[in-house]
Every structure is written in structure tokens, then in C-alpha cells.
Amino acid sequence: MSELMDTILGRRSIRRYQEKAVPDEILNKLLEAARWAPSWANTQCWHFVVVKDDEIKRKIQGSVSPRNPSSLAIVNAPVLLVVCAQLKKSGYYNGEYPTKFGDWFMYDLGLATQNLCLAAHDSGLATVIVGLFDQDKVGEIIKLPAEHEVLVLIPVGYPDHEPSPPKRRELQEFVHYDSF
Numbered sequence: 001m002s003e004l005m006d007t008i009l010g011r012r013s014i015r016r017y018q019e020k021a022v023p024d025e026i027l028n029k030l031l032e033a034a035r036w037a038p039s040w041a042n043t044q045c046w047h048f049v050v051v052k053d054d055e056i057k058r059k060i061q062g063s064v065s066p067r068n069p070s071s072l073a074i075v076n077a078p079v080l081l082v083v084c085a086q087l088k089k090s091g092y093y094n095g096e097y098p099t100k101f102g103d104w105f106m107y108d109l110g111l112a113t114q115n116l117c118l119a120a121h122d123s124g125l126a127t128v129i130v131g132l133f134d135q136d137k138v139g140e141i142i143k144l145p146a147e148h149e150v151l152v153l154i155p156v157g158y159p160d161h162e163p164s165p166p167k168r169r170e171l172q173e174f175v176h177y178d179s180f
Contacts, residue, residue: 007122012165014126015073017157022079026123030156033119037112040090040104046112049082049142059141060153063134070130070155077155081116082138085109087147109151116154126159 061074091104130153
């Protein structure tokens with residue numbers, strides 16, 4: 001198996017981290033991986049806010065339900081990434097969206113997020129992608145400009161455990177040839 005497949009198969013959502021700082025060189029490697037993600041017409045509509053300040057992380061944690069299993073990860077991870085999109089850029093031509101799905105920012109940010117999370121795992125770090133929170137509240141906390149949206153939060157740190165892989169559907173359950 002290739003190193004890439006090992007990384008893909010080994011990556012897990014981790015919500016508990018060691019109390020160990022993430023070196024800036026490694027953090028920049030993750031952000032570089034995100035930078036090289038494909039995007040609609042190379043529009044690169046993503047923005048990443050790197051949060052290391054504990055007070056800001058606590059404010060952001062307030063936007064997450066305490067029932068969300070990732071709530072503690074937001075404050076316990078040494079780094080919290082706030083993944084944002086510039087609107088009306090991806091999938092937008094001549095003042096309109098020419099496809100059925102409109103703004104493609106979620107697709108583009110998904111690609112950048114996956115690149116970043118795989119690079120984190122490859123670097124010995126752990127991540128979890130948090131999507132259930134009050135995006136508008138986080139936007140206020142980070143002073144998000146107009147025409148931008150917060151999409152996900154990604155706590156990043158060294159894992160304090162290694163969970164077993166979750167059950168996955170078999171290929172024949174979701175792969176179709178020539179028609180559905």
C-alpha cells in the first residue's frame with residue numbers, strides 16, 4: 001500500500017490532545033497543503049484564521065453546544081483553525097452562479113480541509129472537523145468581513161489516544177457502473 005493510502009486509512013477524528021505546542025513550521029506545512037487544494041477555476045476562496053489565544057478559543061467554544069463531543073477539543077487543542085470562505089467567488093461568473101448548486105465554496109473548502117487534515121495526520125498531528133456550532137457568532141468573534149462565511153472549526157494538536165477505525169460501507173454498497 002502507498003504512503004498516501006496509509007495516511008488516508010489512518011486518519012481519525014480526534015477530540016483529545018496532549019498539552020504540547022504545535023511548531024509553526026508544521027502548522028505552516030498544513031496550511032500549505034490546504035493552499036494546494038483544487039478549487040473552482042482556481043479561485044481559492046478559502047481563508048484560515050489561526051487561533052492560539054485561550055480567551056478567543058473559550059469565546060468560540062461558547063458557540064458550540066456542550067453536548068457536541070468536540071466542544072472540549074476547541075479549548076484543549078493548542079491550535080484552533082477557523083475555516084472561512086469568500087462568497088461570490090467560487091462558481092460565480094458574470095454576476096451569477098451558472099450551475100444548479102450555486103456557490104461552490106463548500107466544495108472548495110471541503111477539498112482544502114481534507115488536504116489539511118491529511119497533512120496533519122501525516123505530520124503526527126490530529127484533527128477533528130467541527131461543523132455544528134453558531135457560525136455567525138464565531139464570525140463576530142474573529143471579526144469576519146462581509147461577503148465571507150465561517151464554515152468549520154478544526155482543532156489541531158498531538159493526539160492523546162489512537163482510536164480504532166470506524167466501520168465503513170463496502171464498495172458494492174455505493175459504487176455503481178454505467179447507471180445507478
